[in-house]
Amino acid sequence: xxxxxxxxxxxxxxxxxxxxxxxxxxILGVYGQFVAAGDWRDYAIDCLDDAAVFxxxxxxxxxxxxxxxxxxxxxxxxxxFVIVSMTGAILKRGxxxxxxxxxxxRRKLRLAT
Numbered sequence: 798x799x800x801x802x803x804x805x806x807x808x809x810x811x812x813x814x815x816x817x818x819x820x821x822x823x824i825l826g827v828y829g830q831f832v833a834a835g836d837w838r839d840y841a842i843d844c845l846d847d848a849a850v851f852x853x854x855x856x857x858x859x860x861x862x863x864x865x866x867x868x869x870x871x872x873x874x875x876x877x878f879v880i881v882s883m884t885g886a887i888l889k890r891g892x893x894x895x896x897x898x899x900x901x902x903r904r905k906l907r908l909a910t
Contacts, residue, residue, distance in 0.1 A: 814869060816851065820894050824851050824865055827901050837862070851898040863888075865897075 805820040808872035816824065821842075831837040831853075839854040841861070848868045863879040870875055880900055889900040 813846055814849045814867060815844045816842070816849050816867060821851075823857070823894055823898060827898050831901070839886065867894075890892065
């Protein structure tokens with residue numbers, strides 16, 4: 798006689814990580830300045846299970862120049878926000894999005910000169 802064990806119940810999926818409205822407003826503010834300067838042309842937003850990613854493109858057919866990522870699991874360690882270059886190098890990381898986005902202030906100065 799065989800004993801029957803029921804299959805384990807599926808775990809409910811967690812909601813994907815997303816940028817809040819205020820975070821997205823700050824990111825789009827920086828993005829808009831570079832679009833006005835003619836340096837950036839397109840963007841994409843991905844809401845994944847473990848991260849939200851804002852990708853910035855010079856042309857839509859290329860790899861992203863930068864990725865601004867929000868990873869809540871790293872909030873207590875290195876910081877939830879990170880800017881990653883096209884090559885995968887981490888350019889800036891921190892707990893405060895405004896502080897992380899200041900990386901692009903230096904880029905604006907290079908464009909102006």
